[in-house]
Amino acid sequence: MTALTHERPEGTVPPAAPGGRPLGPRITAAVVVLAGAGLLVRAIRDAAQSGVTVDGPRLAPLIVTGGWVVLAAAYTIQTWAGKYTEAERVERAPRASWLVPAGLLAALVGYALVLEYTVVGYVPATAAFFVAAARLLGDRPVRAVILRDVVVALGLSFAIYLAFTRFLDIQLPAGVLPL
Structure with missing residues (x-):
């Protein structure tokens, strides 16, 4: 008698609907x-x-x-x-891994905690979160993209901060940067 398992052999995909689509x-x-x-x-x-x-x-x-x-x-x-x-x-077929979603959740919780309970401020906290999320979601070597990620993160964080504080009159935490 063989044991029933719910594991699929390597290289197989989940069941599909009629017509071949998952x-x-x-x-x-x-x-x-x-x-x-x-x-x-x-x-x-x-x-x-x-x-x-x-x-x-x-x-x-x-x-x-x-x-x-x-x-x-x-x-x-x-x-x-x-x-x-x-x-x-x-x-x-997607590779089943909970590491990336768990890492993103941890980064998001950390980001919220840093914004709420520290004096770091919006721009540095958002830039750090962006870089962490980009690393978790990317598959290229760190050397190839880290400078790009940091420049984009700082640029976007600063632009969003200015847009909200100057144009929409919504205050974001200034933190350690004299903005």
């Missing part, structure tokens, strides 16, 4: 479309009750949720159209 992306597409449609309906109701103006708070949710539904519909069409060959399915 079920996961189809389910995700349906959930994203339904969530976007629900939020769009709510944004339309709110806008109808209080009116929509260019400078009012009701226009942005309409634009964002409308874009969400359009992109989700495009993703849904992509997941239901065409077929993968077996070679494409094996190539596209």
